[in-house]
Amino acid sequence: MQNFQGTDKYIATKELQIAVNAAIHLKKPLLVKGEPGTGKTLLAHEIAEALNKRIITWHVKSTTTAQQGLYEYDAVSRLRDSQLGDQNVNEIANYIKPGKLWEAFDSDETVVLLIDEIDKADIEFPNDLLLELDKMEFYCYELQKTIKAKNRPIVIITSNNEKELPDAFLRRCLFHYIRFPDKETMQRIVDVHFYGIQQELVDNAIKIFFDLRDIKGLKKRPSTSEMIDWLKLLLMEKLQGTDLESFNILEELPPHTHALLKNEQDLEALEDLIKYQGKRRY
Numbered sequence: 693m694q695n696f697q698g699t700d701k702y703i704a705t706k707e708l709q710i711a712v713n714a715a716i717h718l719k720k721p722l723l724v725k726g727e728p729g730t731g732k733t734l735l736a737h738e739i740a741e742a743l744n745k746r747i748i749t750w751h752v753k754s755t756t757t758a759q760q761g762l763y764e765y766d767a768v769s770r771l772r773d774s775q776l777g778d779q780n781v782n783e784i785a786n787y788i789k790p791g792k793l794w795e796a797f798d799s800d801e802t803v804v805l806l807i808d809e810i811d812k813a814d815i816e817f818p819n820d821l822l823l824e825l826d827k828m829e830f831y832c833y834e835l836q837k838t839i840k841a842k843n844r845p846i847v848i849i850t851s852n853n854e855k856e857l858p859d860a861f862l863r864r865c866l867f868h869y870i871r872f873p874d875k876e877t878m879q880r881i882v883d884v885h886f887y888g889i890q891q892e893l894v895d896n897a898i899k900i901f902f903d904l905r906d907i908k909g910l911k912k913r914p915s916t917s918e919m920i921d922w923l924k925l926l927l928m929e930k931l932q933g934t935d936l937e938s939f940n941i942l943e944e945l946p947p948h949t950h951a952l953l954k955n956e957q958d959l960e961a962l963e964d965l966i967k968y969q970g971k972r973r974y
Contacts, residue, residue, distance in 0.1 A: 702738035711868035721847035726870030729915025736806035736848040750792035758820030797841040805845040818861035892933025
């Protein structure tokens with residue numbers, strides 16, 4: 693199997709490439725953490741594209757159970773059909789709905805399985821998947837058979853660190869933290885999204901962006917995805933690099949601040965800082 697090196701649309705650092713390829717080689721799930729907006733979910737899709745694999749996505753919610761990833765047995769429908777005299781009622785398989793893990797296990801080719809935001813679920817959720825992710829099999833009691841993976845999927849698991857994951861689960865995974873891009877990497881990311889963009893505009897926008905991230909006390913610092921959206925708005929306004937050349941984040945709000953700051957507390961904090969700096973000058 694070829695190695696993952698990123699794609700034309702996704703800049704993967706050397707460390708991230710090593711982590712992904714190690715997980716593939718060792719056949720272990722890769723647990724990916726990092727700030728929201730740093731490309732954790734997108735990573736799995738880009739791995740699938742780079743390796744020409746199908747992706748199966750399991751979006752985890754607060755109400756999601758591990759059993760739903762295996763299968764669900766619709767006992768209510770079977771009871772209703774038995775009351776109606778349906779002939780299919782004796783075939784239990786008709787009332788088994790395979791989950792995302794079953795779908796991945798049943799694939800005739802290796803797929804990429806994304807378990808997205810695993811930390812949103814109950815604390816027992818990861819523990820309930822230990823055997824399935826380790827042995828790549830589970831038992832279906834209704835059908836009285838073991839479902840085994842035909843081909844071991846490439847498993848990417850994302851977490852936003854909303855809660856600690858159990859040690860037993862962590863031992864079965866490889867781990868990578870996607871660090872927030874430095875200015876050089878951010879430039880490469882911008883180049884991927886904006887072909888031929890005016891370099892002076894990019895340089896000044898990146899400076900403002902990182903100056904904003906450096907302000908202490910922000911509840912949610914702007915992420916890579918916000919940077920991309922912000923640049924799109926600057927281009928929509930047909931701003932030139934010179935328009936931002938002498939901009940100071942401590943003197944005024946940047947244009948389209950709403951694309952960078954996503955809550956009123958951070959906006960008020962920045963406005964208060966600007967007022968404070970203004971008073972100091974006088």
